[in-house]
Amino acid sequence: MISAFDALRAIGWPLGADEPAPSGAHPEDAIWRELMAAHPQARPARVVEQHRSGYVVADGPEHSYRVESLPEWQRPPGFRKGTVGIDQRPGVGDWLLVEGRKAVALLPRRTTIKRGAAGEHYQQQLIAANVDTVFVVCGLDADFNPRRIERYLLLVRGGGVEPVIVLTKADQTAAIDADGAMAALVELAAQGVAVRAVNAKDPDSVATLDEWLGPGRTAVLIGSSGAGKSTLTNTLLGIERMKTGEVREHDSRGRHTTTHRALIPLPTGACLIDTPGMRELKPTGEEDVAENFSDIEVLAEQCRFRDCKHAKEPGCAVRAAIEGGKLDPQRFANYLKLSDEVAGAANRLAHRRAQKAEEKVLGKALNKRLDEKYGKH
Numbered sequence: 311m312i313s314a315f316d317a318l319r320a321i322g323w324p325l326g327a328d329e330p331a332p333s334g335a336h337p338e339d340a341i342w343r344e345l346m347a348a349h350p351q352a353r354p355a356r357v358v359e360q361h362r363s364g365y366v367v368a369d370g371p372e373h374s375y376r377v378e379s380l381p382e383w384q385r386p387p388g389f390r391k392g393t394v395g396i397d398q399r400p401g402v403g404d405w406l407l408v409e410g411r412k413a414v415a416l417l418p419r420r421t422t423i424k425r426g427a428a429g430e431h432y433q434q435q436l437i438a439a440n441v442d443t444v445f446v447v448c449g450l451d452a453d454f455n456p457r458r459i460e461r462y463l464l465l466v467r468g469g470g471v472e473p474v475i476v477l478t479k480a481d482q483t484a485a486i487d488a489d490g491a492m493a494a495l496v497e498l499a500a501q502g503v504a505v506r507a508v509n510a511k512d513p514d515s516v517a518t519l520d521e522w523l524g525p526g527r528t529a530v531l532i533g534s535s536g537a538g539k540s541t542l543t544n545t546l547l548g549i550e551r552m553k554t555g556e557v558r559e560h561d562s563r564g565r566h567t568t569t570h571r572a573l574i575p576l577p578t579g580a581c582l583i584d585t586p587g588m589r590e591l592k593p594t595g596e597e598d599v600a601e602n603f604s605d606i607e608v609l610a611e612q613c614r615f616r617d618c619k620h621a622k623e624p625g626c627a628v629r630a631a632i633e634g635g636k637l638d639p640q641r642f643a644n645y646l647k648l649s650d651e652v653a654g655a656a657n658r659l660a661h662r663r664a665q666k667a668e669e670k671v672l673g674k675a676l677n678k679r680l681d682e683k684y685g686k687h
């Protein structure tokens with residue numbers, strides 16, 4: 311039998327066992343401890359699935375169960391999808407305090423990974439909460455694409471998560487232009503992002519990621535299909551092949567006896583969150599393009615005109631850098647494309663917020679009129 315604390319730790323519980331919080335702890339720690347003190351009967355559990363009426367949570371690698379959500383996390387009937395913002399509602403990776411089979415509190419998120427959702431109305435989607443490290447996985451084969459890495463980085467940075475670029479298939483680099491790849495990686499590393507090349511099938515090689523995988527840490531692997539995420543997961547787990555389509559079993563008390571695959575405890579003591587939805591990567595509008603392309607922003611400051619579009623203007627430092635071979639034109643093109651997308655999403659976000667504020671005002675006015683006419687109702 312492992313202790314309740316060790317079971318929680320295996321699925322990423324970040325607080326130490328001792329009180330008060332050890333120094334150098336996270337800013338959210340104190341709030342977490344306060345909430346725990348306010349609900350002395352409750353126990354922490356981590357969200358692995360989100361349903362209409364409740365959640366499946368885990369309190370260790372071997373045990374998950376359903377809990378009822380708090381009323382304020384639920385969408386009132388008849389309300390449009392997206393009305394309850396992702397900030398008000400728990401998602402995968404969140405920590406709840408649970409009493410019996412009822413959630414009583416959501417512990418404030420330390421980090422978030424979000425994206426914009428496709429569709430008519432502006433909406434954000436939470437990919438995962440409370441993740442320490444995102445491994446952006448990309449193969450050093452024909453699939454190698456620095457532009458895609460730039461897009462991933464733009465989306466995951468800003469939420470407080472540390473990105474690490476993991477280049478798989480380091481044993482199979484014949485298909486790529488090594489010099490071009492190196493130049494692209496140097497640019498990414500210059501933005502302050504760690505880069506590691508691995509053979510995802512080789513445990514010794516994959517051990518280079520251990521520095522991000524200590525006890526109580528949570529990591530996520532993102533990357534396109536075939537990049538090597540499953541291979542990497544299996545090597546980290548120390549097994550040959552990941553069982554796919556794992557069926558959950560129930561014991562006599564109706565509990566799940568195997569934890570959902572959403573939380574995968576690793577032998578290093580860390581926990582991987584398996585996220586299905588990272589295929590389409592639309593910005594939310596809250597991303598910081600400048601942070602991800604500081605090389606271009608620095609150049610742009612040297613352009614003769616403040617509002618230089620880096621097109622045909624004289625004295626353009628950005629174009630000079632491209633012509634002088636100091637800036638990859640494709641990186642610049644991607645910067646423009648991503649800037650456009652973020653600006654577009656930011657507009658939609660502002661519009662959505664204005665609309666919400668207006669709905670609120672209208673609702674209040676309407677209530678007031680009804681009150682005047684029919685008395686309090």
Ligand SMILES: Nc1nc2c(ncn2[C@@H]2O[C@H](COP(=O)(O)OP(=O)(O)OP(=O)(O)O)[C@@H](O)[C@H]2O)c(=O)[nH]1
Pocket residue numbers: 478479480481482508509510511533534535536537538539540541542
């Ligand atoms: N030689 C070599 N092959 C690798 C490496 N990483 C992955 N592969 C191979 O690449 C193929 C795709 O790897 P997967 O791990 O299935 O990729 P994935 O990212 O999980 O793909 P999806 O499940 O579709 O998202 C498999 O045939 C792996 O064996 C590596 O570092 N070296």
Ligand SMILES: [Zn+2]
Pocket residue numbers: 610613614618619620621623625626627628629
């Ligand atoms: Zn310019």
